[in-house]
């Protein structure tokens with residue numbers, strides 16, 4: 001980044017510091033991951049210069065031959081890795097993908113049944129201050145207090161009583177397998193569209209470690225930057241019969257020119273997703289989450305639903321006498337990065353909730369396995385158990401540093417090319 005260093009040292013410095021931060025901390029934020037240098041190169045390319053309103057070979061501007069090539073590749077590969085009939089690779093983010101589906105099939109005031117935000121759902125599934133909560137009549141399902149699992153009979157009862165036009169399955173903080181087939185049956189019974197939002201678990205679906213919603217859902221939306229390991233962006237998959245509707249709601253409905261540099265990077269990421277190494281990484285992500293969850297349980301922590309089937313789990317800190325915010329700050333001070341999170345039926349607000357969320361995508365992409373995740377759980381336990389012992393903090397900071405050196409963010413050559 002020689003040019004940037006010369007032309008804008010302030011931004012260059014911030015980026016260098018971010019390289020250091022990512023390299024030297026353990027990232028357990030479940031929605032983050034590490035994308036490859038190839039993805040970053042495509043994302044950093046001059047395709048950002050190009051206006052390409054429309055779709056491949058149906059553009060409004062001249063000069064679109066090369067961006068047509070990358071968008072066609074991205075579409076073809078997305079369809080291939082998910083086994084989908086149609087793909088729209090233009091959504092700028094997961095939120096835009098969800099907005100597109102809502103706008104495509106609903107009228108303002110229509111009813112959506114989605115997962116409660118405080119039980120693990122997403123803002124776009126009906127939060128009051130989100131477009132979804134502003135434009136639609138929202139009803140929620142959640143998890144059971146005793147088990148932490150979704151009770152599908154209850155979802156069915158709510159659906160029958162409220163008759164939504166759209167049912168959304170998907171979550172940002174649900175550690176268990178989602179039964180898409182069951183959701184589809186419920187949607188059919190009440191005549192609702194069924195959308196699966198797999199923003200968090202898309203990589204697991206491609207890797208074969210979470211059932212795919214493709215056979216059941218009318219619409220599947222996702223981000224491309226979470227477990228999927230691509231650039232920051234969104235993606236919609238649907239049956240061919242909805243293709244025109246979805247494409248025209250993305251453009252010209254809610255977006256203008258697509259981000260062609262991001263779409264190029266999506267194409268690269270989707271190709272990577274076809275490799276054995278990618279599948280192995282997704283499988284290891286789940287193995288790591290399970291091993292780490294087990295270690296916390298052994299050490300006396302309460303996990304929502306008692307464990308995990310996927311890449312994340314939630315720790316209920318009630319019996320530890322601290323809030324999720326306390327834990328987040330404390331762990332940040334020893335270079336372990338995660339986020340506070342409400343737990344289902346939390347009596348505290350979202351700002352100082354009772355839990356933390358832990359995810360294994362980033363550390364798994366760095367090559368960490370069961371040995372390391374067990375060690376990291378031990379580190380977290382030590383710090384949370386003795387929050388005021390600064391010798392312990394010093395010791396943990398060293399252990400974190402050692403692990404980070406042993407598992408570089410990128411293989412040496414690639415990492416150095418960023419410097």
Ligand SMILES: *Cc1c(COP(=O)(O)O)cnc(C)c1O
Nearest residue numbers: 093094095122171172199200223
């Ligand atoms: C992250 C997420 C989104 C939205 O993604 P953005 O790219 O941040 O807009 C949507 N749905 C779910 C379930 C998510 O976890």
